[in-house]
Amino acid sequence: MSQRWELNGLLQRRLWIVTGKGGVGKTTIAAALGMMASRQGLKTLLVETHGLSHLAELFEVPEVGYEPKSFKNGLSLIRLDPEAAFEEYVLRQIKFQFLYNAVFNNKYVKHFIDAAPGLAELLTIGKIWSLVEDEARKGKKPEFDLVIVDAPSTGHSLSLLTVPQVVVDAVRVGPLKNNAQEILALIRDPLKTLTWVVTLPEEMPVNEAVEMEEKLENQAKVAVGPIVLNSLWPQVLGKDSLQELKKAKIENPMVHLYRQRVDQSDFYREKLQERLKKRQILELPLIYQQKSPIRIAEALCEAMRTQLMGVKP
Numbered sequence: 001m002s003q004r005w006e007l008n009g010l011l012q013r014r015l016w017i018v019t020g021k022g023g024v025g026k027t028t029i030a031a032a033l034g035m036m037a038s039r040q041g042l043k044t045l046l047v048e049t050h051g052l053s054h055l056a057e058l059f060e061v062p063e064v065g066y067e068p069k070s071f072k073n074g075l076s077l078i079r080l081d082p083e084a085a086f087e088e089y090v091l092r093q094i095k096f097q098f099l100y101n102a103v104f105n106n107k108y109v110k111h112f113i114d115a116a117p118g119l120a121e122l123l124t125i126g127k128i129w130s131l132v133e134d135e136a137r138k139g140k141k142p143e144f145d146l147v148i149v150d151a152p153s154t155g156h157s158l159s160l161l162t163v164p165q166v167v168v169d170a171v172r173v174g175p176l177k178n179n180a181q182e183i184l185a186l187i188r189d190p191l192k193t194l195t196w197v198v199t200l201p202e203e204m205p206v207n208e209a210v211e212m213e214e215k216l217e218n219q220a221k222v223a224v225g226p227i228v229l230n231s232l233w234p235q236v237l238g239k240d241s242l243q244e245l246k247k248a249k250i251e252n253p254m255v256h257l258y259r260q261r262v263d264q265s266d267f268y269r270e271k272l273q274e275r276l277k278k279r280q281i282l283e284l285p286l287i288y289q290q291k292s293p294i295r296i297a298e299a300l301c302e303a304m305r306t307q308l309m310g311v312k313p
């Protein structure tokens with residue numbers, strides 16, 4: 001019996017991390033999840049993690065940087081970059097901007113962050129932690145009810161989620177170890193943090209999703225939420241008409257392509273279900289009726305709401 005999620009339970013978490021193979025629709029799903037949460041009245045922060053601004057492009061929000069920018073009905077956006085996170089972290093420790101400027105504010109810092117293994121990931125996950133926990137630690141109401149991270153593709157996401165444990169193991173005492181332990185306490189608390197693995201009905205994405213689910217659970221030890229099977233070919237013809245077409249052996253290339261894609265969607269849906277038996281799989285259609293990324297995200301938001309609220313369309 002697979003785990004069933006319902007929207008209210010999901011929305012009680014504080015941090016959602018959206019991951020999956022490159023190009024499967026992570027940014028689109030992160031946007032759709034943001035729309036879904038804000039529609040339920042949650043103040044929601046969307047986080048870009050790899051210095052890129054795909055979410056900003058999708059929502060057409062100009063100049064998104066290292067400060068959260070509110071852009072519509074309960075939705076805000078921030079773009080994290082490891083250099084800004086490094087400055088913020090060092091300033092928290094030494095408290096003097098002039099000292100930071102004198103010692104760190106130079107081109108070597110960027111090289112250092114790029115070269116030190118895991119440092120960029122540690123700075124990023126550290127900043128995500130502070131976005132979720134900072135106010136609560138000061139006894140204040142958090143600015144955001146939910147933080148949604150458009151995480152990098154699978155391998156990098158795994159580094160993001162496993163690097164705090166590496167620090168805890170490597171460092172004996174001190175603030176860095178304490179910070180890493182606090183990050184672990186957040187990301188390993190299933191009542192606070194949930195990951196969303198996005199995939200497509202294709203061989204490589206399905207294999208990668210299955211591997212990622214296992215590693216998230218056993219290596220990173222973070223909770224896995226619904227698996228999002230994105231871009232299924234819609235059954236516009238229905239099963240019976242499809243059988244008719246098959247029997248009629250119509251050799252029209254469009255019909256052939258359609259049949260092939262629907263069969264492929266079915267095949268990989270079953271494969272994913274078979275390999276991730278205990279997970280709920282949200283099935284999202286290929287949105288062929290829309291071109292603009294924001295309209296696609298809106299349509300997917302509706303499809304997810306329908307499945308998570310048990311509403312029949």
Ligand SMILES: Nc1ncnc2c1ncn2[C@@H]1O[C@H](COP(=O)(O)OP(=O)(O)OP(=O)(O)O)[C@@H](O)[C@H]1O
Pocket residue numbers: 021022023024025026027028029054153230231232284285286287288292293296300
């Ligand atoms: N269900 C869907 N129907 C139609 N188009 C979709 C669907 N999901 C995503 N897309 C489109 O596919 C493209 C890739 O999606 P997206 O940028 O969200 O992927 P990604 O996983 O974030 O990619 P990257 O790994 O490069 O960050 C975009 O043009 C998006 O609009």
Ligand SMILES: [Mg+2]
Pocket residue numbers: 026027028054150
């Ligand atoms: Mg993306």
